[in-house]
Amino acid sequence: MAQFRGVNDPITISFSLTAAQTKVSRTLKIGITLAQSSGRSSVTVNGKWTAAVPASVAVKTRGVTRGVIVGNYKLYEYIIPSSALVAGTNTIKLTVASGATDPSEKFLASSVVFDALELV
Numbered sequence: 001m002a003q004f005r006g007v008n009d010p011i012t013i014s015f016s017l018t019a020a021q022t023k024v025s026r027t028l029k030i031g032i033t034l035a036q037s038s039g040r041s042s043v044t045v046n047g048k049w050t051a052a053v054p055a056s057v058a059v060k061t062r063g064v065t066r067g068v069i070v071g072n073y074k075l076y077e078y079i080i081p082s083s084a085l086v087a088g089t090n091t092i093k094l095t096v097a098s099g100a101t102d103p104s105e106k107f108l109a110s111s112v113v114f115d116a117l118e119l120v
Contacts, residue, residue, distance in 0.1 A: 004111040005039070005096040012093050015119065019087040026085065028078040028092065031116035032057070039110040041076060042097040049084035053097045092119075 003009055030041050035056060043051040057072040098110030 002111060002113045003041075003094065003096055004107055005098065005102055005109045007106045007109065010093045010095040012091055013117070014089055014091050016089055017085055017087060022085040022087055023082055025082050026080045027120050028080060029116070029118040029120070030076045030078070030094075030114050032072075032074045032076060032112050033115045034072065034113040035111065037100040037102070037108075037110035038098040039096050039112045040098070041112055041114070042095045043078045043080075044093040044095070045080050045084040046086060046090055047093075049081065051078040051080070056098070 003011055028043060032040070038056040040054055040056045042053050054076055057074045096110050096112055100110050102109035
């Protein structure tokens with residue numbers, strides 16, 4: 001799935017946990033196949049905890065809009081502390097972080113293409 005800042009940003013994921021499941025930290029794994037304009041995921045849980053934004057492995061071209069056979073495959077892992085989790089419904093908000101200024105053409109904005117998401 002491609003996520004472009006200013007187009008389909010943020011993406012919100014909802015999930016439920018029991019009280020027992022909130023006792024331990026969780027790891028959100030995001031497999032990025034391609035990113036552009038220094039794009040990488042910023043993760044916020046339940047509106048009260050935000051992960052440190054990792055360094056970008058984005059290409060310097062418009063690979064997302066031109067088509068690229070080989071990307072910069074990267075697995076980002078975000079440790080979510082148990083204190084950020086609640087019994088019942090939880091939300092994870094994914095936004096595109098980038099220091100780049102986005103152009104007026106929305107599909108040329110900072111973006112990430114992720115292949116997999118896993119919460120363990």
